[in-house]
Amino acid sequence: MSALWPYATPGIPDRLFQQLPGIPLTNRDVRLLVIGYLRLKADAHLWDIGAGTGTVTIEAALLCPQGKVTAVERDEEVAGLIKTNSDRFGVSNVEVIAGSAPECLNYIKGQPSCILIEGAPLKTTLKAAWEKLTLNGRIVVTANNLEALYTASETFAALHMRNIEVAQPTVNRLETRGNRQVFASVDPIFIISGDKLE
């Protein structure tokens, strides 16, 4: 239970996170769908690869207090940002690894039950992630460009992942611009998800 977010439901407003200019942040509406596709058990161990601002990391850590989230982020400063946000929301079940996927994945202790890839060399990271993932585990990938969508889709098929789903949320929101409320759209993203079954 966080003082900053005393709710049992996900959906933390973007502005509650500490942010750094230019660092990706999975916006709330897209994040709600990503959380849904992750399908985390209460004691899940999630790897969040390319965690950026750490918004999904924080939401997952809050929803699964008996679980654990390992956030992997290449950039030292951004890794620090995730720690700042963890402190801000008072979550103690987050581990931050400053390192480059897929190489650094070998140094993480324990086996993940769920892996989210938000950024990293996709093909090699997906293959490494797949090796590490527990049986009956899930992988979710977010893609904002065609190449990543292709690669994810093809690699999922090559790894014989099951229950593959591709969703593309596009959320329009009334936003205040000047003294008017206009419809603005959130840039669309593809969410590709699947299971590792026997």
Place this chain on the structure above:
Amino acid sequence: MSALWPYATPGIPDRLFQQLPGIPLTNRDVRLLVIGYLRLKADAHLWDIGAGTGTVTIEAALLCPQGKVTAVERDEEVAGLIKTNSDRFGVSNVEVIAGSAPECLNYIKGQPSCILIEGAPLKTTLKAAWEKLTLNGRIVVTANNLEALYTASETFAALHMRNIEVAQPTVNRLETRGNRQVFASVDPIFIISGDKLE
């Protein structure tokens, strides 16, 4: 914890719910956003008015085991469907009221901390809901047509609700049609939400 949905995250696939032909079901992608906008505390008391198949009711009951959901549904048979789904998912913190809003709201015990209106005479139900809602409570309305969108927006303003947000998710999904995977879209819906503050 449900045997059918042993997860700490929302996002139950539509096919896991018992369904009746013609009865509205809030599909998973839209439901994830609705859950996010509800912003429920662990001990929340949610009224789900016009609950239909009861998908939001079930998700909320699972996320808030110390809380309570009162599902209001005009039609006796549909009210029975919500009970069936409650049993199916093993939730015991759901109360189903077969009755017409806004009249029947007077007979519900306790005061809600959050109210979702998925269907009912919107203006009168919103006003009655507002009266019942605890201070610092939230109201969320889903609208699939212009008239409901107008009414919700105007009534929210007239009631001096705060932090009003309007979001319109439109989710495209790869779906199997025949032997092909084509992009299909989920019909868009508007989600209007706001707070009751002093």
Place this chain on the structure above:
Amino acid sequence: MSALWPYATPGIPDRLFQQLPGIPLTNRDVRLLVIGYLRLKADAHLWDIGAGTGTVTIEAALLCPQGKVTAVERDEEVAGLIKTNSDRFGVSNVEVIAGSAPECLNYIKGQPSCILIEGAPLKTTLKAAWEKLTLNGRIVVTANNLEALYTASETFAALHMRNIEVAQPTVNRLETRGNRQVFASVDPIFIISGDKLE
């Protein structure tokens, strides 16, 4: 036939228009739909009220060389921009009026067969436009906010317009950002259209 746009089809890329910072420009994808909803005859007289950069004005003038477009724009400088664009595309059937609708509509010669309202006090302008419009004429309104959507919808109904349609295009496009091609979305707009019949 324009040297700059030697095509029989609409859809001029945005970058071909002279632009001024802060002045609205109906982007190509939305413009294609607006043109379609205008349903112009070869000898149409179109009033484009709140014409901004003049993109619809130019496209309509090119498609209807025997017709005429009267572009109404409140701001003198913006009115000049429309003239610049008319010269650029070599269209001679465009008249630019620098004035405020609805008042200035009384000073336009001739009766329009089609009216597009892209910006102006909506209710009074719609009523004035309706009076001026020929029988069997059409009115199209673009709205980027809820209030304009309401007002257009209600005023169309009050004027007993026929064949009312409301469309909301949201176009995602692959765009180059840095050295990547990412999906970006065009802000959604509502297009409300209807006929004046006996």
Place this chain on the structure above:
Amino acid sequence: MSALWPYATPGIPDRLFQQLPGIPLTNRDVRLLVIGYLRLKADAHLWDIGAGTGTVTIEAALLCPQGKVTAVERDEEVAGLIKTNSDRFGVSNVEVIAGSAPECLNYIKGQPSCILIEGAPLKTTLKAAWEKLTLNGRIVVTANNLEALYTASETFAALHMRNIEVAQPTVNRLETRGNRQVFASVDPIFIISGDKLE
């Protein structure tokens, strides 16, 4: 000029076309964008491969009376439907070929200045189309599934097409369902376009 569509602008309502159950029809809103991306000159020769109901064929023929449209359709009965629609709209500059692409493309007289591929074995048809296309000609492909999107994107790159654009329109419309007007969405489609330059 058609008695049925006496307009200088595209955007014929779907219901004005003769239709056959199960035969694809490019709906009006998507069609307006396809027409825009085709960028036809007044004397264009367009090949419409996999023309289905022939809606784009008819719109193009009406916009380019000095041009010509060759509609290619595998199925004899559907080819007949295109002829019926040509007669219906009184266009005489449409040629219908009942045959399978890419093989049948060798038997079409003349060289196209623009090619639209709405359906056919995509890779081989794209390559054959490219060979036939005049210099400075354009190719447009519509794709409603990931595989077609991939193939189009990769083949466009392999053929060194220029000015490649990918757009994905998703249009929401108010539609009457029972006695209500609800928002419904048109299934999204990808439109990939590019130029053949020296």
